[in-house]
Amino acid sequence: xxxPRKPRRITFNPNxxxxxxxxxxxxxLEEVNLKIDELEAIRLCDxxxxxxxxxxxxxxxxxxxxxxxxxxxxxxxxxxLINSKAIKIKKKL
Numbered sequence: 001x002x003x004p005r006k007p008r009r010i011t012f013n014p015n016x017x018x019x020x021x022x023x024x025x026x027x028x029l030e031e032v033n034l035k036i037d038e039l040e041a042i043r044l045c046d047x048x049x050x051x052x053x054x055x056x057x058x059x060x061x062x063x064x065x066x067x068x069x070x071x072x073x074x075x076x077x078x079x080x081l082i083n084s085k086a087i088k089i090k091k092k093l
Contacts, residue, residue: 008037009060013091020086032080034089038073041066 014036020029037059044055045066056066080087 006061006065008040009058010036010040011058012040012043014039014089017089017091018086019080021084024084026086029084029086031086031088032076034073034076034087035069036089036091038069038076039089041069042073042077045070 020026040059041055044050044058045052048055050058052063052066052070056063059066061069077087079085
């Protein structure tokens with residue numbers, strides 16, 4: 001039996017949930033799915049300049065879980081920027 005997932009505290013609700021490169025038709029784009037907890041980790045650590053420890057406490061998760069979310073989010077964002085992919089923010093975990 002697997003361990004139940006610890007609920008994450010997300011205090012940010014984005015108004016926009018989709019980004020795409022300008023000038024490219026949506027039908028021709030691949031999509032990258034960014035989870036809301038990954039976005040929250042990016043917001044707290046990269047935008048708000050919180051340490052990983054403080055950000056993890058705000059999200060009610062361990063620092064190692066936050067690190068995994070950050071790594072995943074940064075890879076997805078880099079992939080979208082470098083390879084001209086759309087970014088879709090998933091509001092549900």
